[in-house]
Amino acid sequence: MSDLPGIVVTGVSGRMGRMLAQIVAESGKARLVAGVERPGHAWIGQDIGVAMGGAPLGALVTDDPVEAFARAQGVIDFTAPAATVEFAGLAAQARAVHVIGTTGLEEADLEKIGAAARHAVIVRAGNMSLGVNLLTRLTRKIAEALDEDWDIEVVEAHHRMKVDAPSGTALMLGEAAAAGRGVSLKDARVSGRDGITGVRERGTIGFSAIRGGDIVGEHDVIFAADGERVILRHVATDRAVFARGALRAALWGQGRKPGQYDMIDVLGL
Ligand SMILES: NC(=O)c1ccc[n+]([C@@H]2O[C@H](COP(=O)([O-])OP(=O)(O)OC[C@H]3O[C@@H](n4cnc5c(N)ncnc54)[C@H](O)[C@@H]3O)[C@@H](O)[C@H]2O)c1
Ligand SMILES: O=C(O)C1=N[C@H](C(=O)O)CCC1
Numbered sequence: 001m002s003d004l005p006g007i008v009v010t011g012v013s014g015r016m017g018r019m020l021a022q023i024v025a026e027s028g029k030a031r032l033v034a035g036v037e038r039p040g041h042a043w044i045g046q047d048i049g050v051a052m053g054g055a056p057l058g059a060l061v062t063d064d065p066v067e068a069f070a071r072a073q074g075v076i077d078f079t080a081p082a083a084t085v086e087f088a089g090l091a092a093q094a095r096a097v098h099v100i101g102t103t104g105l106e107e108a109d110l111e112k113i114g115a116a117a118r119h120a121v122i123v124r125a126g127n128m129s130l131g132v133n134l135l136t137r138l139t140r141k142i143a144e145a146l147d148e149d150w151d152i153e154v155v156e157a158h159h160r161m162k163v164d165a166p167s168g169t170a171l172m173l174g175e176a177a178a179a180g181r182g183v184s185l186k187d188a189r190v191s192g193r194d195g196i197t198g199v200r201e202r203g204t205i206g207f208s209a210i211r212g213g214d215i216v217g218e219h220d221v222i223f224a225a226d227g228e229r230v231i232l233r234h235v236a237t238d239r240a241v242f243a244r245g246a247l248r249a250a251l252w253g254q255g256r257k258p259g260q261y262d263m264i265d266v267l268g269l
Contacts, residue, residue: 005073005254006033007247008096010087012061013043013051015161016078016101016239021048023243024076025057029251034068035061036087069094074250078242081105088116097253099246100124103168117260121253125263126168128245132219133263135234136176139221142230143180148203150223150230152177157210157218165209166191169234173221174205 007024011017012035025032025048035048041063049057062068065087069075075091077084078101085105089112091098100113103126113122127133143152154177156170166174171185178185183203191207200206217236222229236242245263252266263269 002031004029004031005251006031006071007074007076007250008034008036008065008068008072009048010036010065010075010077010083011079012048013037013041014078016242018052019239019243020076020078020246021052021057021059023240024247025049025059027247030074030247032057032059033072034059036065036068037061037063039063065090066094069096072096073254074099076101076246076250078102078246081109085109085112088113088122091122092116092118092120095120097121097123097250097256099128099249099253101126101128101242101246103171104164114260118258120258121256121261122259123249123253123261123263123266125245125249126172127217127242128249128263129234129236129241130245130267131234131236131241132169132172133245133267133269135219135221135232136172136264137269138232139173140176140180142221142223142232143177145180146223146225146230148181150225151200151202151204151206152181153206153208153220153222153224155208155210155220155222157212157215159214159216160211162211165211166207167209167217167219169217169219170207170209173219174207177205177221 009020043051043061047056074097076099084102154170188205190204221232
């Protein structure tokens with residue numbers, strides 16, 4: 001067996017899970033140890049590659065995260081909030097680096113993840129791509145430079161199967177804008193206007209979500225003033241950008257002090 005870090009991909013049959021399994025297996029930097037799926041899932045017991053309709057990858061799909069995590073140094077998790085909270089505790093027990101891409105996490109979920117991070121390394125980001133994390137930096141810088149004469153709106157578009165809104169990325173961008181402006185996003189946030197909304201309240205940060213087709217992920221941060229606009233845009237056309245970022249995070253986390261990190265830490269931005 002090689003001494004490359006062993007990685008478990010949770011939610012391995014999902015859109016991101018499949019992409020992650022392929023990228024980890026082909027990386028030459030890590031070993032694909034197992035894929036985790038829900039009990040009763042049709043893929044349980046199969047080789048991951050075969051289940052995906054391709055060549056064997058030499059790692060099986062299991063519904064036993066405890067056993068799988070015990071054989072791994074990293075867990076890459078793009079699933080759903082309840083699963084991610086459970087996996088955070090289990091990954092911490094196994095002292096495996098837990099990379100969390102799952103979005104739609106509530107405050108209570110984040111508290112539990114924070115507790116797990118006292119014992120192990122957790123890297124969490126609503127978007128793992130280099131481009132979006134760079135955009136986050138730029139958003140903060142521009143928001144620092146502009147006053148409230150500039151209205152800030154975040155517009156995002158995703159595929160029809162996405163279940164949460166605003167997207168994790170939109171919230172990251174909104175947090176960056178709020179930090180640049182020196183306000184709390186909780187106070188400034190306005191989502192999904194409809195009906196007689198009244199005029200726009202000065203200083204708010206607006207969010208709009210589009211859902212349709214197979215859109216991978218598109219985000220605009222609009223700074224709109226009288227007579228001019230600045231628009232920052234990121235367009236993802238391939239989920240590989242998220243998967244490559246997640247693998248990079250799992251490798252970066254090896255040997256680090258327990259705690260919560262994000263992709264800005266990983267990428268050194
Ligand atoms: N941070 C990022 O860069 C990034 C990028 C893409 C997607 N995402 C997020 O990742 C998550 C997944 O996205 P997706 O498009 O792959 O969704 P998906 O629905 O295609 O896949 C989710 C998978 O998780 C599995 N799952 C759910 N609960 C489980 C459990 N308890 N045990 C084992 N497996 C379980 C499901 O069976 C499914 O296979 C979403 O929250 C999405 O917003 C984040
Ligand atoms: O496909 C998704 O779901 C995505 N989720 C992340 C988000 O919520 O921002 C990243 C982009 C794709």
